[in-house]
Amino acid sequence: MAASTHTVTNQAPPLVGYDVYxxxxxxxxxxxxxxxPDLLDAARTELSALGTAAGSAEVQEWGVLANENPPKLRTxxxxxHRVDEVDFHPAWHRLLDGAVSAGLTSAWNRPGGHVRRAAGFLVWTQAEGGHGCPxxxxxxxxxxxxTDPELAAEWEPRLTSTVYEQGLRPAARKAGALFGMGMTEKQGxxxxxxxxxxxxxLSVSGEYALTGHKWFCSAPMSDGFLVLAQAPxxxxxxxxxxxxxDGTRNAFAIQRLKDKLGNRSNASAEVEFDGTWARRVGEEGRGVRTIIEMVAATRLDCVLGSAxxxxxxxxxxxxxxxxxxxFGGPLIDKPLMRNVLADLALESEAATTLALRLAAAYDEGGERERAFLRLAVPAAKYWVTKRCTPLAAEALECLxxxxYVEESGMPRLLRESPLNSIWEGAGNVQALDVLRALQREPQxxxxxxxxxxxxxxxxxRLDGAIKDLLTELAxxxxxxARARRLAERIALVLQGSLLVRFAPPEVAxxxxxxxxxxxxxxAFGTLPHTLDLGAVVERAAPEFG
Incomplete structure (x- = not known):
């Protein structure tokens, strides 16, 4: 009966069948x-192929299915027999296969690898964010x-492989392996x-037995984990x-999976170690220093994930x-809606521009770039991930x-949006890390x-902001107590300087x-009305149809 009383009109078509990149x-x-320039042709080809896949109806459906069918624990x-396995929907495995095949687990051994990987990570995780964790x-x-050449020689080829193999068996028998991390405990x-x-x-060759727990251990289906523990x-x-x-299961008891706000497709577990076999990485007593490079790289991925x-x-x-x-015309032509969209577009472009600049610093690798990353990464991680949630909420409201309806996909984005602000150290941790860099590393x-x-x-205005920041630092x-303010201003000044140099004049x-x-x-949508907001919005529009 409904079909005879109305027809469906004035609904936006699904945003599918486009090149995300x-x-x-x-x-x-x-x-x-x-x-x-010598790398650009190959990079354009690989990223456009990945973008076309990420924007396809098929891959976007994988994202929906992985989110709607969260992992299940089988103890x-x-x-x-105790097995401690986590079962995932096939869509999760397809997404992981796509990521690994695209080289998103490897940036360390090829020219321009970090920029290419960062761009690919930013493109592919738009289909679904949870699988980005492993x-x-x-x-x-x-x-x-x-830090341990022997371990690196054994494991690095597996981790940088472009072959994804699911299932638990000895890593030496797999063409590729995934890694997780266990740092935090419930009391700390x-x-x-x-x-x-x-x-x-257990031996002088670096073997140990671990006993204890980890309160958060993401992606427990991984082949190996870097773990912090108290040695002598x-x-x-x-x-x-x-x-x-030898094919036996290590002592790795998964107590339960976390019931999380978002990031539903990814398993986050509580695990217990009881005589668990482990191999030391780096020097005894210097665990934080050993794992800090991993933390820095995952913090950059938090920025990329939010972007x-x-x-x-x-x-x-x-x-x-x-x-x-x-009200008589397309929403995009309404001055107030255009203001909101332009404001959102500015935030997004600033996040992307900053994230790729950080990736480029990893590729360059010189002393100055390493010093730059020491301050820029925690500041960017603090600010970009903080801006993600209000942006997601405002973008949802545009619809x-x-x-507000699940079928739109916007609620999934909103639930996912706080994650990167919390993972790898919440806001205060990042702000205090900015202070440590300022106080201990003048370079x-x-x-x-x-x-x-x-x-x-x-x-x-940029010149004035730099001057004000120097006054704050003095x-x-x-x-x-002002650490958050400092981190925010550092990130904003850095974003502003990059946009002034590289973005179109109307964006800068x-x-x-x-x-x-x-x-x-x-709130978003409060930009000065005298600006060229139409051009900012047009630049942000996805090419569709």
Whole structure:
């Protein structure tokens, strides 16, 4: 009967069948900017292919299915044997296969590898964010393992492989392996020095038995884990394989899977070690120093993951406003809606531009770039991930009531949006890390100032923001209580300097006039009305149809 009383009109078509990469001008321009010209043709081809797949109806359906069918824990088999396995929907495995095949677990051994991987990670995780966790940890484990050349020689080829093999068996019998990480415990959280898991030496060759627990262990189906535990000489880093070389299961009891707000497709577990075999990585008593490079790399992936979510949210909002009419015309032509969309687009472009600049610093690898990363990574991780949730909420609102309905996909983005702000150290941890870099490593501030100084004189609001930041840094009174403010200003000044140098004038003008100027409200959609907002929105529109 309903079919005879009305027809469906004025609904935006699904945003499918488009190239996620080439439609993102901020991202594709950043890749062109940071890669050697000799690498560009191959990078364009691989990223466009990945973007076309990520924007396809099939892969987007994989994302929906992986989210709607979360992993399930099987502690025992039918005969009562302890197995501690996690079962995932086939869509999860297809997404992981796509990520591994695209080289998203490997950036360390090829020219321009970090920029190419960062762009691919940003593109592919727009289909579904949860599977990015094991992808990120596998990629990030490499520098930690390199502190032990013997372990690196054994494991690095497996972690950087482009072959995905699911299932638990000895890693030596697999063409590729995934890695996880176990740092936090229930009594300590981010304060890992409060860990109580004990590591008892078994031999002089670096073998230990671990006893204790981990409160958060993501992707417990992985082939190996980097774990922190207390050895006789202090907190140390260990490699824990899930399956031993002889085919027996290591002692790795999964107590339960976390029931999380978002990130539903990814399993996060509580695990117990009871005589668990492990191999020490790095020196005993220097576990934090050993694992810190892994943490830094995963923090960059937090920035990339948030930038990906922001971009997908903005693309959906602009797409909807393009095809939806209200009050006599397309929503996108309404001045107030255009202001909201432009503000969202600025936030997304600034996040993407900053994330790819950090990836390029990893590729360059010189002393100054390493110093730059020491300050820029925690500042970016603090600010970009913090901005993700309000952006996702505002983008959802652009779709009105349709955005509040699960079928739109926007609620999934909103639930996922706080994750990267919490994972690998929440906001206060990042802000305090910014302070440590400022206080203990003066070369980090020098590298940062050299970077933002490249844009000096191009915009008076940026110049004023740099001056104000230096004034803030000169005043040490109550500096810990001001750590968040400092991290925010460092990130905004860095984003502004990059946009002034590389973005179109209308984008740089709008960003500096709002984020660095005085004419910006607390909500999205409060940009000065005199700016060229139409051009900002047009730049952010996904190429569809």
């Amino acid at each position: 080439t439609s993102d001008r901020a991202l594709s321009e950043a890749v062109e900017r940071h890669l050697d 025992h088999d039918r005969y009562g 992808v990120s940890m596998t990629h990030a484990a490499v520098p930690a393992l390199r 959280g981010s304060d890992v020095r409060a860990n109580t898991t004990a590591a008892r030496p 000489e202090g907190l140390s880093c260990f490699l824990v394989p899930r399956v031993l070389d 990906a979510l922001m971009r997908q949210a903005v693309a959906q909002a602009v797409h909807h406003a393009t095809y939806r009419s209200a 009105g009531g349709n955005g 980090a501030l020098d590298a940062f100032l050299r970077e933002v100084g490249l844009a000096r004189g191009a915009d008076h 005043d040490l009174n109550g500096i810990e 003008d709008a960003f500096c006039g709002s984020r660095l100027g005085r004419d910006w409200g607390t």
